[in-house]
Amino acid sequence: MDLFGMLERYDFGAIHVGHDAASGMHCIVALHDTRLGPAIGGCRFLPYADERSALVDALRLARGMTYKAALAGLPHGGAKTVMLRPDKLHDRAAVFRAFGRFIDGLGGRYFTAEDSGTGIEDMEVVRQVTKQVVGTGGSGGSGDPSPFTALGVRRGIEACVMLTLGRSSLDGIHVAVQGVGHVGYQLCRELHEQGASLSVADVDPLKSERAEREFGARVVPLDGIFEVDCDVLAPCALGSALNDATIPRIRAKIVAGAANNQLAEPRNGDDLHSRGIVYAPDYAINAGGLINVALELEGYDAARSRERTMRVYDTIYAIAERSQHSHTPTYRVADLLVEETLARAGT
Numbered sequence: 001m002d003l004f005g006m007l008e009r010y011d012f013g014a015i016h017v018g019h020d021a022a023s024g025m026h027c028i029v030a031l032h033d034t035r036l037g038p039a040i041g042g043c044r045f046l047p048y049a050d051e052r053s054a055l056v057d058a059l060r061l062a063r064g065m066t067y068k069a070a071l072a073g074l075p076h077g078g079a080k081t082v083m084l085r086p087d088k089l090h091d092r093a094a095v096f097r098a099f100g101r102f103i104d105g106l107g108g109r110y111f112t113a114e115d116s117g118t119g120i121e122d123m124e125v126v127r128q129v130t131k132q133v134v135g136t137g138g139s140g141g142s143g144d145p146s147p148f149t150a151l152g153v154r155r156g157i158e159a160c161v162m163l164t165l166g167r168s169s170l171d172g173i174h175v176a177v178q179g180v181g182h183v184g185y186q187l188c189r190e191l192h193e194q195g196a197s198l199s200v201a202d203v204d205p206l207k208s209e210r211a212e213r214e215f216g217a218r219v220v221p222l223d224g225i226f227e228v229d230c231d232v233l234a235p236c237a238l239g240s241a242l243n244d245a246t247i248p249r250i251r252a253k254i255v256a257g258a259a260n261n262q263l264a265e266p267r268n269g270d271d272l273h274s275r276g277i278v279y280a281p282d283y284a285i286n287a288g289g290l291i292n293v294a295l296e297l298e299g300y301d302a303a304r305s306r307e308r309t310m311r312v313y314d315t316i317y318a319i320a321e322r323s324q325h326s327h328t329p330t331y332r333v334a335d336l337l338v339e340e341t342l343a344r345a346g347t
């Protein structure tokens with residue numbers, strides 16, 4: 001597919017390509033949509049097989065950010081930067097300074113943040129040359145997003161439990177959590193505090209043992225997590241957990257977790273729907289981290305961030321309710337809600 005064909009496929013937007021000979025900085029800044037406001041999206045710094053795969057990664061991820069921000073009710077569009085990491089890196093700070101200067105020239109339409117292969121230290125360097133960055137440390141910074149992501153996921157689970165099981169509390173609800181890393185661990189804490197019982201699986205036994213010790217979770221084998229006889233399955237590990245092999249084995253009535261890109265294929269969302277399983281669309285339920293970091297642009301306040309993240313309940317409830325009434329899979333309902341919001345925002 002040619003360049004403009006790809007832009008059409010992902011419904012873009014603009015792509016800005018930056019190059020700085022002195023530092024060796026090569027970046028692709030994909031601005032998917034800015035109708036709702038300046039776009040926010042992380043900066044990846046990874047080795048890519050070729051420029052085309054870097055471009056596809058940027059386009060795909062930027063589009064996802066537009067959808068996540070719109071559904072979270074944020075005044076922001078979606079973007080993503082992919083920086084091509086060279087084999088030999090001579091001066092990392094020079095690369096990020098050059099990147100900062102580049103995005104400073106984009107007319108305030110883009111805010112960057114850390115992502116795979118970048119960290120807070122890199123964003124501090126970017127901050128030296130531009131204000132177009134969020135997720136830095138120090139005063140005014142929003143810190144670790146994981147507890148906010150976990151809070152939003154807990155609220156999304158509560159909405160699904162209310163709608164599906166008619167229960168207003170998680171007391172006695174059994175949740176199987178796949179992956180108890182940064183978000184999964186915080187989610188277990190949230191759920192445990194609400195009286196839920198837990199089953200967990202993680203490739204790192206130390207992490208699942210910590211959940212067992214601290215929250216009384218039952219540790220199950222990695223592959224067994226899909227077959228746990230529970231109320232909620234919460235995928236919090238890698239993408240594509242919901243696929244042709246796993247969906248037929250799921251015994252939970254609800255699937256609601258933090259991982260990005262949980263559906264291996266969009267049609268797997270139809271499979272869940274036809275099995276009568278309520279699926280909380282990933283980008284709707286895991287928006288707490290984005291909500292938290294976006295607040296830096298208004299003046300960061302943890303209490304306000306918590307209060308806004310609590311509203312993930314309403315978003316998930318509205319999606320699941322419309323799905324029930326319209327007999328449409330939840331992932332499609334979420335997309336439709338975003339498309340309606342963007343259309344209202346005009347051109």
Ligand code: NAD
Nearest residue numbers: 145146149179181182183202203236237258259260286289
């Ligand atoms: P993490 O790396 O800290 O945790 C992932 C955990 O999953 C690790 O403990 C890992 O050992 C485990 N794992 C990997 N493969 C597994 C498998 N097959 N079975 C069971 N466990 C497995 O990452 P995180 O920050 O907790 O993020 C988890 C997911 O949530 C990711 O998909 C991420 O993109 C998404 N997400 C995270 C945030 C955030 O605030 N950190 C925000 C939005 C979305």
